[in-house]
Amino acid sequence: xxxxxxxxxxxxxxxxxxxxxxxxxxxxxxxxxxxxxxxxxxxxxxxxxxxxxxxxxxxxxxxxxxxxxxxxxxxxxxxxxxxxxxxxxxxxxxxxxxxxxxxxxxxxxxxxxxxxxxxxxxxxxxxxxxxxxxxxxxxxxxxxxxxxxxxxxxxxxxxxxxxxxxxxxxxxxxxxxxxxxxxxxxxxxxxxxxxxxxxxxxxxxxxxxxxxxxxxxxxxxxxxxxxxxxxxxxxxxxxxxxxxxxxxxxxxxxxxxxxxxxxxxxxxxxxxxxxxxxxxxxxxxxxxxxxxxxxxxxxxxxxxxxxxxxxxxxxxxxxxxxxxxxxxxxxxxxxxxxxxxxxxxxxxxxxxxxxxxxxxxxxxxxxxxxxxxxxxxxxxxxxxxxxxxxxxxxxxxxx
Numbered sequence: 001x002x003x004x005x006x007x008x009x010x011x012x013x014x015x016x017x018x019x020x021x022x023x024x025x026x027x028x029x030x031x032x033x034x035x036x037x038x039x040x041x042x043x044x045x046x047x048x049x050x051x052x053x054x055x056x057x058x059x060x061x062x063x064x065x066x067x068x069x070x071x072x073x074x075x076x077x078x079x080x081x082x083x084x085x086x087x088x089x090x091x092x093x094x095x096x097x098x099x100x101x102x103x104x105x106x107x108x109x110x111x112x113x114x115x116x117x118x119x120x121x122x123x124x125x126x127x128x129x130x131x132x133x134x135x136x137x138x139x140x141x142x143x144x145x146x147x148x149x150x151x152x153x154x155x156x157x158x159x160x161x162x163x164x165x166x167x168x169x170x171x172x173x174x175x176x177x178x179x180x181x182x183x184x185x186x187x188x189x190x191x192x193x194x195x196x197x198x199x200x201x202x203x204x205x206x207x208x209x210x211x212x213x214x215x216x217x218x219x220x221x222x223x224x225x226x227x228x229x230x231x232x233x234x235x236x237x238x239x240x241x242x243x244x245x246x247x248x249x250x251x252x253x254x255x256x257x258x259x260x261x262x263x264x265x266x267x268x269x270x271x272x273x274x275x276x277x278x279x280x281x282x283x284x285x286x287x288x289x290x291x292x293x294x295x296x297x298x299x300x301x302x303x304x305x306x307x308x309x310x311x312x313x314x315x316x317x318x319x320x321x322x323x324x325x326x327x328x329x330x331x332x333x334x335x336x337x338x339x340x341x342x343x344x345x346x347x348x349x350x351x352x353x354x355x356x357x358x359x360x361x362x363x364x365x366x367x368x369x370x371x372x373x374x375x376x377x378x379x380x381x382x383x384x385x386x387x388x389x390x391x392x393x394x395x396x397x398x399x
Contacts, residue, residue, distance in 0.1 A: 023264035024048060024199045024252050029087060030096050034058060045264075046257040051083040051250065059375045059390070064090035066393040067363045071356035073099035074372055075234040079337060079348040082238070082247035082270040086372065087231075103203040103229040105354055108320030109165045109222040110233060110333050111187075113240070115174055116162060116287055118186040120280045123177035127159035127286045136168030140218050144168050145175050163290025165319060167221040174220030175213060183220055184209040189275050190239065191232055191246075197271065198231065199252045205232050222320060233335040233352035240288065240316065241337040241348055244281035247272050288316035289340050295319075297334065300366040309374055311384035316340035319366055330357040334369040338377075349376060 026044030032052070033040050039052040056076060064072040069090060076086035089099035119125045132152035135144040143151075145168075161169035174183065184207065188194060192207035206227045210216050219225040228236075231249060239246050248271040255264040276284075292301045292315040301315060302308050317336025324331070335352040342348055351372055353365040371388035378387040 023255060027200050027252065029100075029200055029251065030089070030098050032057070032087070043252075043255055046255050048252045049254050049256060050087075051085065051253050051266075052087055053085045053379075055379060056086050056372070056375055057088060059388070060086045060088040060372055061090060062390045063368050063371055063388065063393070064088065066390050067368070068092060069355055069362050070358050071099060071354075072365075072368065073102075073230040073352075073354045074368065075100050075230045075352045076372060076376065077234045077238055077249055077350045079238050079241045079247075079350050082249045083253075084249055084251045085349065085376070087251055098200070099354065100230045101198070101200060101202045103205045103227045103232065105227060105229075105331050105333075105356070106224055106320075106322045106324075107205070107222060107226040107228040108322035108331060108333055109167075110228060110236070110318050110320040110335055111219075111222040111226050112162060112165065112170050113236060113284060113288070113318050114187050114190050114192070115170050115178075115183060115220045115222075116158065116284055117190070117276050117280055118178055118183050119158065119173055120283050121186070121276060122182045123173070125158060125173065125177065127157060127283050129158040129173070130155060131158070131161065131169045131173060133161075133166060133168040133172065136166070136171060136221070140167055140171050140214070140221060140223065142214050145172055145214065145217055147172070159287040159290050160294075162287035162318070163293065163295025165222075165291075165296050165321075167223070171217035171221040175217040178220070180209045180211050180216050183216075186276075187226070190236055192226060192228075196229075196232060196235075197248050199250060202229060202231055205229060222322070224322070228333075230352045230354045233333065233354070234350045237288075237317070237335045237337045237352065238350040239275050240281050240284045241340075241350055242272075242281070243278045244274055244276040245272050246275050285316050285340055288318055288336060289314060291315075291317045291319060291336070297366040297370075300364065301370050309370055309385075310338065310377060310382075312382065313338050313343075313346075313377065313385070314340040315373070317366070317369070319364075321364075328359050330359075330361065331355075332357070332365040334364075334366040336369065338373055346377075346380065346382060349373070 034054040132155040320333035355365040
């Protein structure tokens, strides 16, 4: 039977505020300016002073540009406050767009975080739940959903399946332990299909959970039927980092009128609501640590000798990769947070990166995310962390 939502778990809600009443009406995040250490954007009532870090914003835009990505977006959020430190979009050819607020990209395997949350809360599974598997690397067929000791030559835990993004494990466990309604309810709790409160309009993410068993299993594993914006992807990771509590993201610190007076200031206390229980969030964080610790992002976060680019810091994350063969668009995601456990003197951040490649690949999202995190922690003087070299990246692409 589908589970009922906890009474203390509030839905993902947007503030009922029309453009004409918003204090940041007309905010234009496509034309952001960074000068003298401040980041500003035009608004209808004056100039919006943003929460963005000028150096990190320039570095993130530089990374997207240096790799000559057809399209890319980076969001970096302070986990405690919801304030954005980076809000960067890059379009190599064509007019500039606010890609951070677009929810046209498929969620791909990022959706496994939602599926894992449902498996923990509704099916009472955990990171150590074991499952054997075969097939499903590129596509899931009906035979892949059936436990077969003769075919299932590999076994792993749910945490291992998260880290290495093993589709068949998520498909089988969802098919065996979840009803479509349960997965849909969990997706809505994480904000899918719901309006998102932010300082500019954000395209709602989409979710369609089929009831047909095979299509349901494919959806649970991240094969189509859901879309996501980079902003909401960052919030998804922030929810896990905040022990299951969502925080309203914000990018405007204050609005200054043409006469120099402050027309509006952001509230000190961010708006929050609970999405999943603390224990669920803790187990999700444990699973997501496997992505960088041993899984699909181990290579991106370590050098050729196995040394980490972020010494002394653990990173929790999730990758996603999906190809639209018709449009020749190759989507890669990375969303996560670091340090994965709070450390004294180190502010925790959530990051989301979307990279859209063409037939000739440039770089994956996890490499961009790694370098954004390097820039952030180097700026905060975390021992052993060095900044990425934009000039070295540019030279590499000129070879």
